[in-house]
Amino acid sequence: DSDITEAKHVEAELLAANEKLNLLANRDGLTELLTRRAFDEALALEYARGKRSMAPLSLLIIDVDWFKRFNDHYGHPAGDECLRAVSGCIKATARRAADAAARYGGEEFALILPETDARGAFVIAENLRKGVRDLRLAHAGSEKGIVTISVGVGTFDPGGASIEIADLLRRADEALYGAKVAGRDRVHGWRPHVSEPHATGARRRS
Template sequence: MLLISYLGYRIAKQINLRSRIEQKLVLAGIELELINETLSRLANQDGLTGLANRRHFDESLMDEFNRAQRGENPLGLIMIDVDFFKQYNDIYGHVAGDECLRKIGKVVAYSMRRPGDLAARYGGEEMVVLLPETDLAGALAVAESIRGAVQSMGIAHTGNPLGVVTVSIGVEAFSPIHLENQPIELVEAADKALYKAKESGRNQVCYAHSCQGRVTTESLPAFL
């Protein structure tokens, strides 16, 4: 009886030990998954604004472009540039410039209303918003809401004739139904529209054929 009791005690102890080890392994696996998810998120995230970074945008653009091509759906792209940002850094310093970009980044992030939308920092003071299944009218509406929200923040900027930080925005959207269509065409078209917005006086939204001007002065200087 003593031997049986001893063996039973040893077996129960081994079972409890194995159970604790298994629980630790499960917890370790969960922690490892969380770490991997965090690393993956950080690898795709811009450290300053919290938006997606350029690499993530490029990958998403290719995926969404191919998906739009298969489904013959429109794909919209918004390109945003902060007006007179070099002057802002010169006047207020780079720390203030970084904080300015963070605030604008929050406005841009808020414009993403659907799970498939993607906002990213394209480079420097440029940001982009990728809008799957969105036509030109829809993309223009999102762009105008961003432009108005940035101006409404009222961030002081004496280097801007309007006295506050503003943005210029270029928009493009089309259905890539032809196999020869490439994602770069969407980017180039939005970039040209952005250039048009800046050439036309800044603080406005432009697309290929027109601009939605919101400038309150008669003309703005052409310096960058």
Template sequence: MKILIVEDTRSNLLVLTQYVERLGATAVKAETGAQAIEIFQSEHPDIVLLDVVLPDTDGFAVAQRLRGLERAENWTPIIFLSSLGKDEDIERGIASGGDDYLHKPISEVVLGAKIRAMQRIIQMRTSLVVLARKLDTANQELKRLSASDGLTGIANRRLFDEYISREWRRARRTSNSIALLMCDVDHFKLFNDTYGHQAGDDCLRQVAGVIQRTMERASDVAARYGGEEFAAILPETAIGGALFVGEKIRHALHALNIPHAGSPHGRVTLSIGIAAQVPDTEGLHDDLIKAADRALYRAKHEGRDRVVRADAMLADHE
């Protein structure tokens, strides 16, 4: 343990140093407020013993300065040393950032008791800080898990609903287009029937990975919409940009070449419906979802393994 002693009287400084060292601590000494501030910054003491009366300033001002130098997660106990014994002096010391107040002459027994008490507080505070960090980490992980699909690891339906609602409102404020891709794995029931549910789960994970890797901007979100259906939200994107992303996803899945004996294409493919819209005051984000769903239905109806745009009246805001 390192203790900073700020005392301008040499004899007092010597005595306090002896007290501190007999407690098994290391004494770091300063005789002025300026020295105390400089040493505090370089040595990072565990406790400060601070004289109220100093040649260049008073201990109250030094305490305020030391508190200003502390980082948010740190705390250094400050014990004032003074021959001033009025209640007002004690009140001022605590108000300026002090934690305790000892009257001169200092008793070695009392000083030792105060330091041990401060040590216990430091240990308890450190334990609480560590616990708080663990709780924060756990909460962040819980938040991540609550927003992630358990099978594929990408965003789940809950996050999809929250994100599209938020981005729709933002697009309305900024008069920007927002695009949506609805993707469905073609003939997935036949895939499960042919290869089994474990292979089906692995297939969905690979498809999710393809869609996720295609999202190039931090604002783009890929989500599992339900079953073998996926969605991608593309803020600030017109229909042309959405078409480009959809084709990129489709070709990336082709490149994986996942065998599918139950499909006329001989491999796993995606049907993708896309829609884009600049929200107006009357429209709802449900309209965008319905438009992308209609386009997806058309992609299925027209032979699958393709990207289909929603009707031009809704989508063309390029």
């Protein structure tokens, strides 16, 4: 009996260790948010779930405004601290169990919001924008004087036109571009009149 108990104990320890390794593999080392790969998997899962249950799914793509200037002025260690602080605000915003926050790129983040329509996502995004402003992190390279974010909102509405995951990503990306063009430190929702090549291409160069 003691051998069986010991074997079960070892098995439980191995399972716990594997879970920890999986968690670390799926987490960004700096921010502890999901990695881009884990984000892609989570988005595919929630998209499929939304289609099955006919529930809306929203996606926020978040960019730290003028982050290169911040890094150049304050140095990379301060840049890392800035990203940690912003990611802390994002974690605080992603309160529901199904919400999934990820580090999307260098200074870009993403937040998956299941069962959230465009209006609800906009409210969450605006609260996040205000939360980052309230950190009052000094930013000499920004005309605002503090660290701010721009947020693009894309939504999959099962009652509307059918869209794929790539379309949802593109919509959030184009909306983010719109927020930047409009002056940054703001939230923009996707608008169908924005032309795809101009929106994605120009934003990537900014």
